[in-house]
Amino acid sequence: MLAYASGPATIEALKRFDPTEPSFIHGICYVFQNDKPFQLRKAVLIFPPPPPPSGTDSSTPPHPIMEPDQMRSLCVDWASAVDGIEHTYDVQKATLAVLFGMVNSSHWRPHIVTEKWKLLEYFTLVPDDSQPLRRCIDDPELMKAIANMENPAAMVL
Numbered sequence: 001m002l003a004y005a006s007g008p009a010t011i012e013a014l015k016r017f018d019p020t021e022p023s024f025i026h027g028i029c030y031v032f033q034n035d036k037p038f039q040l041r042k043a044v045l046i047f048p049p050p051p052p053p054s055g056t057d058s059s060t061p062p063h064p065i066m067e068p069d070q071m072r073s074l075c076v077d078w079a080s081a082v083d084g085i086e087h088t089y090d091v092q093k094a095t096l097a098v099l100f101g102m103v104n105s106s107h108w109r110p111h112i113v114t115e116k117w118k119l120l121e122y123f124t125l126v127p128d129d130s131q132p133l134r135r136c137i138d139d140p141e142l143m144k145a146i147a148n149m150e151n152p153a154a155m156v157l
Helices: 008-015 022-032 038-045 068-083 089-103 114-125 131-138 142-147 152-156
Strands: none
Touching: 022 038, 022 068, 038 068, 038 089, 068 089, 068 114, 089 114, 089 131, 114 152, 142 152
């Protein structure tokens, strides 16, 4: 949509864009709901993922953007959108970026829909310099956290 409306005002607005704003996060949640048009959900699916509730996983947010039940709902709605779209190369990369973001976050990890761990099968599509992948690889606690989950497939993948 922004490509069709690009101009000086759009460019300036994008410079000030903050994906950690609660209104943006809640807008993403709204659009991913199953009763919204699939084409809209599909467009948002390949948009950048929502950040962890604190912006960074290492800090505790003074005012969380989302409650755990909202995070769980977003993960379920996201998984539903992933299931409804053809897994082209671009979709695989986009869904992996979101999944890696969730895996890297102790806030999001418990809400990952069990079947979506299978998306890790596509990890070879992600460039080695991918920041989300690098954070997974460089986190010594991550494998321990995944091993403690009640999802044996997650550890294997």
